[in-house]
Amino acid sequence: MEPTVSLTPEQVAFYHENGYLAIPRLMPDDEVAWMRDVYDRLFRERVGRDVGDQFDLAGTDDDDAPAVLPQILGPAKYAPELRESRLWVNAAHVVRQLLGPEAHFGDGHMIFKPARIGAETPWHQDEAYWDPGLDYRSLSIWVPLQEAKVENGCMWFVPGSQRLEVLPHRSVGGDVRIHALEVLGADTDGAVACPLPPGGATFHGSRTLHYTGPNRSEIDRRAYILSGGLPAVPRTDGRSFPWNDVKQTARQVRADANR
Numbered sequence: 001m002e003p004t005v006s007l008t009p010e011q012v013a014f015y016h017e018n019g020y021l022a023i024p025r026l027m028p029d030d031e032v033a034w035m036r037d038v039y040d041r042l043f044r045e046r047v048g049r050d051v052g053d054q055f056d057l058a059g060t061d062d063d064d065a066p067a068v069l070p071q072i073l074g075p076a077k078y079a080p081e082l083r084e085s086r087l088w089v090n091a092a093h094v095v096r097q098l099l100g101p102e103a104h105f106g107d108g109h110m111i112f113k114p115a116r117i118g119a120e121t122p123w124h125q126d127e128a129y130w131d132p133g134l135d136y137r138s139l140s141i142w143v144p145l146q147e148a149k150v151e152n153g154c155m156w157f158v159p160g161s162q163r164l165e166v167l168p169h170r171s172v173g174g175d176v177r178i179h180a181l182e183v184l185g186a187d188t189d190g191a192v193a194c195p196l197p198p199g200g201a202t203f204h205g206s207r208t209l210h211y212t213g214p215n216r217s218e219i220d221r222r223a224y225i226l227s228g229g230l231p232a233v234p235r236t237d238g239r240s241f242p243w244n245d246v247k248q249t250a251r252q253v254r255a256d257a258n259r
């Protein structure tokens with residue numbers, strides 16, 4: 001399949017200048033409807049929960065509590081047909097436009113924000129979740145499968161924040177049972193909201209500060225987040241992310257028990 005979406009040189013330059021980019025279309029409308037069905041099935045069947053691939057990002061993930069921000073890691077493992085989509089072809093092409101022909105592209109995760117109860121995803125840098133011993137040259141592609149607006153949790157970015165180091169983070173509210181991280185002491189004045197039509201996309205770098213609000217609307221907010229990047233390179237400065245060392249999530253217990 002040939003890609004049907006390409007960035008202009010101005011869009012590529014905007015990404016590198018600002019650390020993010022929003023485009024109104026990365027996949028065709030008929031594929032959005034198809035992918036929404038796949039997406040809903042994966043959450044309904046709670047695929048991957050036993051091995052820690054499905055969990056509540058913003059809660060303590062007790063089995064009897066309704067998830068306020070359910071997430072699935074590596075959804076294409078559970079629905080390989082996702083790899084055959086136009087979205088994958090287009091996203092892989094755009095990643096290479098942004099990072100060069102050597103860039104790899106692949107699966108990521110799905111974050112579901114249920115209507116009315118979906119929790120906010122606090123301000124953070126993605127790199128704060130990862131191995132502090134590596135330097136990343138990567139980006140995330142965030143694709144809503146319905147309209148995304150401020151009221152249902154569209155993406156927000158701080159322009160230029162991709163040039164920051166990784167700032168201090170902690171588990172949300174300081175509760176080490178919660179998987180999601182929040183940044184401490186970041187300046188988010190000047191943040192920009194990026195509402196999108198269904199099948200549009202935002203791109204952001206591993207250090208770009210970003211946020212999505214709670215879902216106060218009557219419609220569920222589904223987002224599929226894909227990933228791209230160049231190989232990470234080892235750091236030699238002994239960087240550490242102590243907020244990850246103290247985490248005690250139910251997800252990790254399930255993952256360890258089924259390893």
Ligand code: NI
Nearest residue numbers: 124125126210
């Ligand atoms: Ni993130």
